[in-house]
Amino acid sequence: MMTAICFAEINPPQVGGVFPEIELLKSSNPVDLKYLGLSGSGIFKIQQVKADVVIIEIFSMYCPYCQAEAPAINELYGLIENNPVLKNKIKIIGIGINNSLFETDIFKNKYKVAFPLIPDGDFKLHKIIGEVRTPYFIVVKLKGGKTEVIYSKLGALGDNKAFLEKIIKSAGLK
Amino acid sequence: MKAKTILIVLIICFFTSSAYALSEAYKNNIYNPGELKPVDSVLKVKEGDAAPDFTLKSVSGKTISLNGYRGKKNVVISFVPAAWTPVCSDQWPGYNIVKDIFDSHGAVLLGITVDNIPTLFSWTNQMGKLWFEVLSDFWPHGAVAEKFSVLRSDGVAERALFVIDKKGIIRYIDVHNINQRPPLETLVRAMEKLN
Numbered sequence: 063m064m065t066a067i068c069f070a071e072i073n074p075p076q077v078g079g080v081f082p083e084i085e086l087l088k089s090s091n092p093v094d095l096k097y098l099g100l101s102g103s104g105i106f107k108i109q110q111v112k113a114d115v116v117i118i119e120i121f122s123m124y125c126p127y128c129q130a131e132a133p134a135i136n137e138l139y140g141l142i143e144n145n146p147v148l149k150n151k152i153k154i155i156g157i158g159i160n161n162s163l164f165e166t167d168i169f170k171n172k173y174k175v176a177f178p179l180i181p182d183g184d185f186k187l188h189k190i191i192g193e194v195r196t197p198y199f200i201v202v203k204l205k206g207g208k209t210e211v212i213y214s215k216l217g218a219l220g221d222n223k224a225f226l227e228k229i230i231k232s233a234g235l236k
Numbered sequence: 237m238k239a240k241t242i243l244i245v246l247i248i249c250f251f252t253s254s255a256y257a258l259s260e261a262y263k264n265n266i267y268n269p270g271e272l273k274p275v276d277s278v279l280k281v282k283e284g285d286a287a288p289d290f291t292l293k294s295v296s297g298k299t300i301s302l303n304g305y306r307g308k309k310n311v312v313i314s315f316v317p318a319a320w321t322p323v324c325s326d327q328w329p330g331y332n333i334v335k336d337i338f339d340s341h342g343a344v345l346l347g348i349t350v351d352n353i354p355t356l357f358s359w360t361n362q363m364g365k366l367w368f369e370v371l372s373d374f375w376p377h378g379a380v381a382e383k384f385s386v387l388r389s390d391g392v393a394e395r396a397l398f399v400i401d402k403k404g405i406i407r408y409i410d411v412h413n414i415n416q417r418p419p420l421e422t423l424v425r426a427m428e429k430l431n
Contacts, residue, residue, distance in 0.1 A: 124330035124417070125259035126364045159258065164421040165330070172333050195258045217260055 074192030074200075074214055081108055081202045081209040082190045086155070086180050094178035098153055109207050113153040115233045117213075120191065120198040121179075122159045123169040128197045131218050132173035138222045139177055148226070151235055155180060159188045159196060203233045256322035256417065259329070261362045267320050274413040277394055280385035283409055287311075287400045288383040292348070292371040295356045300346065300369055303404070310343040310430050311400040312423070315386055315393040317414055319351045319359035323395065327417050328370075329363045334420070338368075341427040342402070346371055350378045350392055386411055399426045 075081055085105040088095060095101060099112025108116055119135060121128035135154070142148045156179040158166040166179040182188055191200070194216060201213035212232040219225045229235075257266040281288070291301040305311050314331065316324040328347055331338075338345055345368035349356065352374040360370050373380045373393065381393040388394060397418055399408035408426035412418045 122258065122326070123333070123420075124326045126261040126329045126332075126362065127259050129329065129333060129364065160256070160326075160417070162419055162421060164419070164424075168334060168420070193258075195260055197260070 074194045074198070075211045077211050077214055079211050081200070081211055083107065084187050084190050086157070086187075089178050089180070091178070097176075098155070098178060108202055109204055109209060111153055111155075111204065112150075114151040114204060114235060115153070115212075115229060116202045116204065117152065117154045117229070118200045118202065119154065119156040120159060120188070120194055120200070121156050121169075121196050123161050123165045125196045127218070128169075129173070131197050132169070132175065134219065134222065136173065136175060138219065138225070139175075141222055141226060143176075148230075148235070152226075152229070153177070157182050157187055157191075160185055201229055201232075257325040259326070261329075261364075262320075262325055265320060265362075266322055266325055268322055269318075272414050274415060275394060275411055276388040276390070276414075277386050277411070279409070279411055281406060281409070283406055285406050287398065287404050287406050288380075289404075290380040290383060292373060292380060293353060294369040294371050295353055295360060296369060298369065300371055302346075302400070305344060305402070306404050307402055310341060310402055310427070311398075312338065312343050312345045312427070313384075313396075313398040313400065314345060314347045315381060315384070315396040315398075316347065316349050317388070317392040317395055319349060319355050323415065323417050324349070325359070325362075327395075328360070328366065328368075330417075330420060331368065332363060332366050334424075335367045337424055337427070341430055343399075343427055343430070344368065348373050348380060348393065350374055350381060350387075388414075397423055397426075399423075399430065401430055 088103055088106055100106055139154055142152045154177040158179055158181050161181050162183045163181045166181045170179050198216050203210045203212050289303045294300050347370040350373045353372045356370050356372055360366055378387040381387040386394040386396040395412045395414045397410040398406055401407050410418055
């Protein structure tokens, strides 16, 4: 019984399920806001991102594998942004677990990350998304205010082009 | 009875889950000691005091003396309690990507634990190539931690940061809650005050 309850508490989002309702802090950087199709300040929900698909990287500035993976994720970002068909359909955000804004900004500057990195300084988001290890990737399909998880996996994405093809197929993007 | 059982389950879940050392770099090799007494030593040095000198061996094979930096570099000492534990494994990898910040304040970083060199070698290898020296305070056990009065009663060091200026004077001390990682910005602010 104990195991069952503990497990239920830490289960990450499952493919085919809905993405948990989490409140994300809007960046004060206008470039980040424009990228996600947002405006103003305060919080936002993943459904409010102006896109069909959002790739969420769960990372930490203190995570050696996340540091090593950063150039590959930047490459993925470039593949999407340089593709006129995908550019406005797929967006990437990072959630920095137990990272302050100061720390996510360090990661952003160090690795020249062009997509928004959102701090989760108190593990609040981390608890909701199942206390996953890092780096962890969740891909969410957005449609009519609803969410559907189409990818949820620990570890590096591997071949970016193959990953993108998989996402495009899973999300039914054309 | 049912409520009591649920309470016990919640307590077990809370204390057995560790949200540190989440990186896949460590796989399942991190030992979780659970929630510890936040601070288990009595600080006997203070800001403005001359830092006690020490000489220790580093993982890289060097012999490092604090006095060797006198007049040349500010020194940040990061004591962490133990290799292969959650918060410690989640602290130095962050410092490893901010060498430029240390450089800009004329500071070097020395990481110290009471573990022996082979253990530190294996553990720090999981962090990637570190730019700073990692020193072993294994023998005489915890002697340097004791000099800085941050040796806990179970023989490990506190999670403590000391910023020492080029004159060898302690300018900042943070004996942090052992269960939590010190915010990087606080350390950076302390270094900013050096110049």
